[in-house]
Amino acid sequence: MVVNPTAGKGRAAHAGAGVLAGLRRAGHDVVDLTAPDADAALARARAAVDGAGGAGGRPVDALVVVGGDGMVHLGAQAVAGTDVPLGIVPVGTGNDFAATLGLPVRDPAAAGAALCRALDAGAAGRRPVDAALVTGPGLRIGAPGDAGGPRWVAGAVSAGLDAAVNARANLLRHPRGSARYTVAAALELLRYRPWSYRLTFDGVVDRVDGVDGGRRALRLRPGPAGTATWSGRAALVTAANGPQIGGGIRVAPAASLDDGLLDVLVATDLSKAGALAVFPSMFTGGHVRRRKVHVVRARGVTIEPGPDAWVAGERPLPVAHADGERLGPLPLRVEVRARALQVLVAPR
Known part of the structure; x- marks a missing residue:
């Protein structure tokens, strides 16, 4: 123990x-x-x-x-x-x-x-x-509880605004409890601008696109060996094995722990006002019904800086977090491993 x-x-x-x-x-x-x-x-x-x-x-x-x-x-x-x-x-x-x-x-x-x-x-x-296996060249830098190498993730890998909020919450001494995430979110939203990403998916099963205010699908470009890519600006990029993070934020409400898939949430190019509107609805999962919020169900995803990430004046991309812990900077590869984790659960 x-x-x-x-x-x-x-x-x-x-x-x-x-x-x-x-x-x-x-x-x-x-x-x-x-x-x-x-x-x-x-x-x-x-x-x-x-x-x-x-x-x-x-x-x-x-x-x-x-x-x-x-x-x-x-x-x-x-x-x-x-x-x-x-x-x-x-x-x-x-x-x-x-x-x-x-x-x-x-x-x-x-x-x-x-x-x-x-x-x-x-x-x-x-x-x-299921569990997610994360690999990437930056995992050796400041990885709590490990000296480097691949990292297993039980819940979700956050690489956008949610990662920035996680990092800020970890620095706050007050308030205690889950209220820290709310305060951290408010502080991060004050200086928020969408970041530039490139995502490469493999094993895509389906896409679920937000419907409030009209449907606009996340456009994936076919790549080699059955992969698909997307490049653009986003507020949220989260590869979720389970449905919630941050003490009850329903980031991927339809995610299942045993379906052999990741639910990859991508909230594209939200304005500051849009991000302010989306965040409260994440506690109920209602954000997935918004027009610029998309979920791609796939077996794996590579998350890396996009083509505009190095433009002068760009804010650095957030350092990825998982299960509340710091993982490391992008790029990262996240792959689901079906039934990789046995958990003790009393039979009903």
Whole structure:
């Protein structure tokens, strides 16, 4: 088990102690892998999954994380692509991935009880879900909890205004909780201008284009080997595995964790007034009905600076974020990996 003691205004430390005690009372052999920082915690988690850090030198049967989406992100780096399931005690600020799974949120006692039921259920207590694998030359720069290389993402990769908001929210000390995202959004919208992108999709299944005020499809140009490209200015570029980010922002409301596809949201060339109008509707998912908001369902997407990104006077593109954590600068490649992540979910 790995605890982020600072998550949830410090609630995670207390919650982790309670869950650990509850799992031991239920007869489980629990190894506390909590460390002073994310790098050390991830190293311990990977060693436990590989067999070097478990009880008696055996691989662990499950990895449990206590915290928010950032801890889910850390856990995914250790267990994605393996047979070791991830248990989640969601007591962080956002908890978007846990909420999508229907897990008890900010109720560590209920989450701990659900974990015990899932573990006791064996295979019936595991839910296989998709994860996104992200690659790119900039991932080694300031990647929290990892020294570099590909990164697994449980929820969504944000590379537009939502990434800028995420970065700003991470710097704010006040207010606490999900209100930080609202304040960060207001601050970023004050200086917003759309950025220039080039997107290359592969495995496109369909496109869903906003309908309010008329339909205007996102024009994709066919490329080699079944790819399709789009270049232009956009406010939002988000490759979503799940439907929500930022503590309940329904960025891709139709996204599914187990359909083998990414829902890539592209909000094109919004004015500042347009962005101000779109943002509130993202809490309900209503933004996807707007004319300049598009969703492309595909197996993968490469997100890179567009042809105007280097023009004098352009604002730098936002640094991409995922699961609330910094990924790195563009370009990035995001690919879905079907059923790459096993999650402990108590059978109903």
